[in-house]
Amino acid sequence: MKAIAPTAAELTILRVLWRRGPSTVRDVHEEVYAETGTGYTSSLKIMQNMLAKGLVTRAEDARQHIYAAAVSERPTLNHLVSGWMDSAFDGSSLALAMQALDARPVAADELAQLKALIKKLEKNVS
Template sequence: MKVSKTEKNLPEPTKAELEILQVLWEFGPSTVRFVNDKLNAQRDVNYTSTLKQMQILTEKGILKRDESQMKHIYIPVEDESKTKDQLLDRFVNTLYKGSASSLVMQLLGNNKTSKDDIEKIKKLLNNFDK
């Protein structure tokens, strides 16, 4: 099964940029200070680093900035699921030649898949058959 391309391909965010996006998806439109505070709960991040990354994300078209208020508010352009779908498409196309089944087989064969996970996967597959 080949994985289809998404209609609008945004540039691929870096790991650090994805951390910023995760904060924005979880908490909604936010200031740089808010995002930086949330990132600092996980690891030390300089405010200026967060600011620069959010400016780069804006230049890439991944974020937009609302300048209508005194504090600039940053907003993701795409929702979380659409971005994850796009990243997953790229991942599967690059590493598994577009074969989602190859990815699933690798995941299931890594001895880290719990019985609970396998049951959830079975239920999901059964729903596809209906």
């Protein structure tokens, strides 16, 4: 079965479900859209579409429907990044990484994490 790439709105909801675990539409709506004019029914419709796509599951045990991510975080994000690498960077992970580092300032702690990752990768290359 081919992986389905979530839209930006779907990815935002998936990130909430990955972090919080199974949640009601109300819980997700309050976390994602509390400070916006987006209505509850918009959140509900997005999550119903995600259910149809197989991105989430829904348990109907109680009065409220509980939604959970049906896709894992790492494979989903890897699928998205691979698509960006192929379409925008001719398949080059280096070009993608360089663009990402150029697009926004890098915090000192993130730079330290990048350096540690490079050292780890260098050990595996030898």
